[in-house]
Every structure is written in C-alpha cells, then in structure tokens.
Amino acid sequence: MAGESHRIVVVGAGFGGLEAIHHLKGAAVEITLVDRRNHHIFQPLLYQVATASLSTSEIAWPIRHLMRGRPEVTTLLGEVTGVDATARRVRLKDGAQLAYDTLILATGARHAYFGHDEWEPYAPGLKAIEDATTIRRRILIAFEKAERETDPAVQDALLTFVIVGAGPTGVELAGTIAELARDTLAPDFRRIDTHKARVVLVEAGPRVLAGYPDDLSDYTKQSLESLGVEVVLGAAVTECTADGVIYGGKLLPARTIVWAAGVRASPAAEWLGVPADRNGRIIVEPGLTVPGHPEIFAIGDTVSLAGPDGKPVPGIAPAAKQAGVYVARVIRARLAGDPAPPPFRYKHQGSLAQIGKKRAVIDFGWIKLRGALAWWIWGIAHIYFLISVRSRLSVALSWLWIHTRNQRSARLITQGGDEDESRARSG
Template sequence: MSQAHQGGDGRRRVVIVGGGFGGLACARALAGADVDVTLIDKRNHHLFQPLLYQVATAALSPADIAVPLRGVLAKAKNVRVLLGEVCGIDPDRRQVSLTDGTTVPYEQLVLATGSAYNYFAHPEWAQQAPAPKSIADARHIRASLLKAFEDAERADDAAHREALLTFVVVGGGPTGVEMAGTIAELARHTLKGNFRNIDPACAKIILVEAGPRILSAFPEELSTYAVDALRRMGVDVRLGCAVEGLDDHGLDTKAGRINARTIIWGAGIKAAQGAAWLGGTHDRNGRIPVADNMAVVGHERIFAIGDVALLEQDGAALPALAQVAQQQGTHLGRELRVLAIPRPFRYRSRGDTAVIGRHSAVYSLGKYQLKGRFAWFLWGLAHVYLLIGFDRRALVMFQWIWRYLTFERGARLID
C-alpha cells in the first residue's frame, strides 16, 4: 500500500475524517497552525444538512446549501483536502485506510463522520422511504414529489389518483415536521392553478409518529403548538402510530394501512461509520464514547466529534445538532493548534428551533420558550448565520423573501 501524505519538517500530522459541521470547523480552526492537516471526505463539498429538506421540496437548489471544501480551505496552506472514502483505521500503526488501497498516516485523528437515518433494523425500507441525507437523496425525493402530481394529473382511476396524492412523512422530529409543513405549502400554494385535472390542494399530507408527541426534545407546550399549527395547514398528524411494514404501495402501521406512493423517512438517526473501525464499544445508536476533551475512550490520539460522538454533559448526552458539532470542532481545532492533549470541552446551547410553516416555528432555550412569528424569524436568522459564505447567505435570504411574497419555488425540476 502507498502512503498518501507525510508531514513536513517533522510537524504533527492531524487527519480529519468528515467535512461536515464538526470536521470543517476543526480544519478551519487549525488553518495556519504549525500542523499538517489532511481533511478526508467521500464528497468534495460541505453540505448544510438542516436545509436539505428545502432542496427535497423544491424551495432551494443544491448549490444554495453546498460549498466546495477546497474553496473554503483554499487559503489554509497547511490543510490538504483528500477526496476518498475511509474503510478502516489501524490505531497501532496510526494510519487510516481508504477504499482505493491508499493509507494516510496520522499522529492525531479526528472522526467527524456524522450520522445516517435509522431504519430500526429494517434497512430495506430505505428503498420505499428515502431520507434526506445527501444531495442525491434530496433530488430523488423532489422528483418523487413532483412526479406524483404529474402522474395524478393523468390518472383515470380515482383510487390510484388518491394514492398518488397521498404523501406520508415518517417521524415527528424537526426533519419530519419541517418536511410535512413545506409539502403542505407546496401543495396548497405553490402548485395552485398549475394543473387542469387535479386540485393539488386536495393532496393528503400525513405525518406519522410512533411516540405520544412530535418534537419530543422540546417542551410539551411547544409540541402541542406544533401539532395545532400543522393541522391548520392541512397536515394529518397521527401520534402513537408506529410503522410495521412498507412496500411500493404504502405502509402498514399499528393504526392501520395507509395507501401512498410517496413516503419520506425522518424517524431518527444513528451514528455513521466510526465505532466499527475502532472495534470498541458504542451505544445503541452507534456513537463512540468520548472523554470530556473528546478523546475516544482507550485511544488518546483519536478524537470523535459531532453526531458520531457520545459525550455526556450535566448527566445527559449532547444532542446530534449542527451547533454541537460546530462548537466541538472549533474547540478541538484550537486546542490541537498548540496542545497534544486538548482541554475539556463545554457546550453552550444557543437554543433549539424547528420551523413548521409560514409564520410558525418553535424555539427553546432553557426556561425560555418562543413560538409563532418571532420564533420563525429566529429560525431563519440562525440558519442563515450558519451558512458558509456571504454569497450563499444572500442568495438563500433572497429566495426566502421571494418565496414569502409569491409562494413560488424556482427549483421545481424533475431529473
């Protein structure tokens, strides 16, 4: 096997696996340091996943929320971006193996591999119920949504047309709630008057949640508000409705059969690859236990951040949020600039937020709770702030304002 990268001038070699929020924040914090950094990702771009559902519902284009990693790190001369897929780690030899047979040596390794959607021991369901985790996923969902209306326009059989115009979102977390709300807006407003044989406003949008309430990470009052807001938008919210089976024609739940041609999954996440490479212990969601300085338990040279890390603070595991990963990545990068052993990390929440629809959102920070128009404004402000690059911030804001004024969506393409 060949070695793809060697540290120069005897400097420390830090390898970061994953260019998401945590990995990119770590690389940026290490920019200009007396350290050789290699960032490895199987994609050449950083993806702003919190807005991926808007790509899936034709509100934004992929380029609006994705930025090339090389472009972001172009001025960081000590940082090298390597396009490749990691398939293993050898902690004894201190090297990372890629699928093309290449090995990358390290002195310190940062795992920021993120998460994947959890199909709860039914990976085959992904075929019928895709989840918005990548640009390819979002484009596939967008095409399925738009084509359902096109096929319904041509359908002669009433039952077939009804199934085509039934859209089911599985999971009542932020992704599921945001997806259901924006599909309702697409059907009720954006597509209004676009068809001759069907009324898109007659589409059924069903949100199914196995638990007793949606947005379970939020206070109950905000969960109740979210249910009421969705129902006012025409979304059928079904609680205590666990999925028992899926096929090409619909899904079976504890509450009965739902015939639908379009099913979208948003029912929870699990850590992406990471723990398996180390052969160590992990929790039921595949997260790697780490110390308070984010070092993997039993591996002082290996660190894990973001969704792949299990870090407890104040007696509870930190949530899988972009702001958690970003804070961890920035802290670890700053520490590794000058220290071989980082100091402990402390997460400071900026609040949890989820948008429901036009003028409807929820925001929670400790004892402070907001809902409605002001929470909706804070949601937009927070997401624009987290986007990378002034151009993308300006572009997304412009499109949101245009959509707010006209209800139009410029990315209604079937490809």
C-alpha cells in the same frame, strides 16, 4: 510544509470537522481533510432542497474551496474504509493510506431503519444532497402522475405523502410539503386539486418535537393541522412498502414516503473496534477521545456523550461545532506542552424548527418563542450561519420569492441516481 509538522487527518467535512480545522488555523500542523463528497452541506436547510424551495448549490459548497486560504490543508475526495490505530494510518477505498499523528473522526450519521433496511427504497431518508433530490423528484413526480391517473384509488395514493417521524426534520418536511401542495402547485394543475393532497405525519411517540417543551409541541401540532397536515401520534410504523405505510395494523396507501425517524452513526466505531451505543455511536471519553487512543478524537453525530446535566448531547450542528472548537483547543495545548483543557462541556444555545410560512418554534431555555417572531429569528439565524455572502443573498432571494409569490424555483425533476425507485415502483 516541513516533514516534521504534526500530521492531522480529519475524516468528514461536516460542521464538526470544518470547525476543528478552522480553529487550528496558524498551528504548526499539516492537515489532510478526507470526505466521500466534494461538498460541505448546510444540513439544517436540506429539507428545503427536498421540497423544491432551494436549489442544491445554495446550501452546498466545494470543500476545497472553503480550504482555499489554508495552504497547510490538503483536501482529498476519498472513502475511508478503516483505521489502523496501531500503525496510525487511515485506509482509503482505493488502497491508499494516510499516516497521522492525530486523527479526528467527524463522520456523522445516516438515517436508520431500526433493522429494516429493506424499507429504504420505499422511504428514503434525508442526509445527503442526493437524498434531497431523490425526495424532491418523488414528490414532484407523484403530482405529475396523479394529473394523468384515471383510477381514483391510485390517484389518492399518489396524492398521499407520509412522513415518518415528527422530530424537527419530519415537522419541517410535513409543513413545507403541505405549503408546496396548497400554495405553490395549486394554480399549475388542471385535472387534480392539489389542495386535496394528504400530508400525514406519523410519529411513534406521544407528541411532535419530543425534545421541545410541551406547549411548543402543542403549538406545532396545531400549526401543522391548520396547514392541513394530519398528525398521527403514538403510531409505530411496522412496514413500508411500494403500496404505502402500515401502522396500527392498517395500510395507508401512499406512493411517497419520507423517513425522518432515526439515524445511525457512521461505521467509525467498527473501523476502530471500540465500544458503541445501540445506534453505532462511539462512546467517547469526556475529552472527546476514543477510549485507549488519546490521539484519536471523535466528534459530532458519530459519538455518544452525556452533557453536564446527564442528558445526551444532541445531534445538531451547534453541538458538532462546539466539539470541533474543543478538539482544536486540546490539540493546540498538546502541541504547546500546556496542561490539558478541562473536559468538553456542551452548551445548549437553543432549539429552532420552522413549521411553515411565518410559523416557527424556538426554545432558548430562558425564553420560548413561537409564531411570526420565532420565524423571523429562525430565518435570520439560518441565513447568518450560511457560508459566504453569495449564498446568503441567494437564499434570501429564494425565500423572498417563496413568501411573496409562492414560487419555488427548484421544481426540477431530474433523472438518475435513483435505481431503488425504479426497482420499488412499477406504476
């Protein structure tokens, strides 16, 4: 590329970052895309990796492969440690610096423990591929240990699975773990009855899927209960330990805990020294720029923004993608010397959550759906949004086997990457 091209650095290859790059195709720019990982993941289905339904490669694609047809995009595997907004440079961990004319921060969020990071070893969250394989390993190992355990109290704790937080991820995890225990694993064990596994969904608020209409929340709770999930509402978790979860002043002995109760933004606000909300999200201008820095955009889960109705823009894939499209439009307008587009307007297309086989809830706003039809729409929509024909075929094949034969192909316990686990558990 010519040295005079407008240099854009994009940090983060999630939905927002990729969509911005996609919509900059053909513009006279030189783009550097930096991510800590070599792969983009389809986060809406990450819980299916955690529950052995899908394998990792079905929902993850090498970032540089996605950029194969874009010679003006250079992909770098690297960790950003700071931004020098004055010199317009991004600093990487190994000391390298990337100069930019425009910076797009699309760095996402991690799960958060409300100031209790010491709970993480006991209650992993679900954001990266490694989180999913860690949770998968813990769930599968719990059943294996239970099969060999002779102490009934320990066996009960091994067969108790607690999910903290009843948002979409918590609901989907709880429903799928229940089906895994009852349908998939039951014929494979000899000494334990996997139907007796307890799946407990603990939520501090008054209902599940708080963002959904009341009747869909009710339906979801009933559906989960019919799958055998115990739904505990209005119960704030006050501690997670190697022994279990404490809520309402009582310990529920459980060896497997999954955290789905909260997220915290990436440290992008700290890199810039700009105002953030209590979850660390950058409070951006209506045009998605960082206050005082029109050349720095921030999008997706790492920003806090109110929609036109005053409600916060949700931290979901379509919102990040819309922001990516918007930022590309603003950059194109600037390069062309056109007037700036009007402020970003988030358009909510709908909320979808799967509860279990042939059960899902959808809130399109103008229509609410639940049950089998909602499940079909959920499945088709998710396959449609996967990248590449190959992944669509592969996921369709995996789902066909799950739904017709209760077989989950990714029931692999693999070692490593889980030092926290060995530290946390002595059993």
